[in-house]
């Protein structure tokens with residue numbers, strides 16, 4: 012989307028919110044999970060692959076902080092790392108996601124080893140971390156704004172999954188529940204930064220493009236999962252049914 016004249020903060024916020032039309036809540040893989048049409052293998056594949064996103068979020072946030080010279084921003088931003096990594100008295104989102112893994116029948120080792128992480132998912136997530144390392148901190152910070160749309164997606168899982176997938180253990184839902192409040196708080200901070208920083212048509216155009224880049228990452232992750240778990244076309248399927256792809260971080 013090209014912004015030809017500088018938008019008021021209200022109109023710019025509206026333009027950012029309209030990007031919700033491309034959120035991964037509309038991806039067929041996500042719709043199938045929501046409607047109860049996903050197999051156990053598809054749910055497990057999603058949980059195992061999304062774990063790679065979860066463990067990279069704190070690296071991404073640390074990269075933003077490393078590039079940000081403003082202590083007042085860092086003081087607020089550091090909470091995101093603590094939310095995922097945990098701290099004394101709070102286990103954090105990564106641990107909660109490992110519990111989600113166990114609730115859907117995956118061992119902690121399976122998640123931690125990254126053995127199920129598909130190359131396409133890995134490349135998409137790595138692109139997010141690498142963008143945060145290289146971009147201006149303001150641009151990287153605001154790329155988290157897909158979280159504008161996240162409370163709705165977490166809420167929809169809490170409403171639909173227990174009905175459709177009674178085999179998922181209740182402890183698995185803690186992560187989604189905890190993100191409802193955390194994502195709202197992150198968005199409040201991210202949005203106030205975005206409305207302050209992107210104050211020309213050119214900057215606003217670029218910010219909308221960055222938000223689309225982030226939406227593309229989330230969409231591409233589900234495309235990779237669709238190939239592997241819905242269409243039975245995992246990488247190298249014409250050659251072998253073994254998961255021969257690389258499973259360690261190289262970039």
Ligand SMILES: O=C(O)c1cc(C(=O)O)c2c(n1)C(=O)C(=O)c1cc(C(=O)O)[nH]c1-2
Nearest residue numbers: 068154155156157158160161164165190229
């Ligand atoms: O489950 C989801 O659909 C979903 C989406 C997103 C997102 O929109 O990037 C995040 C999360 N969850 C999430 O749990 C999370 O901690 C998170 C952090 C960020 C970010 O960009 O900093 N996005 C998201």
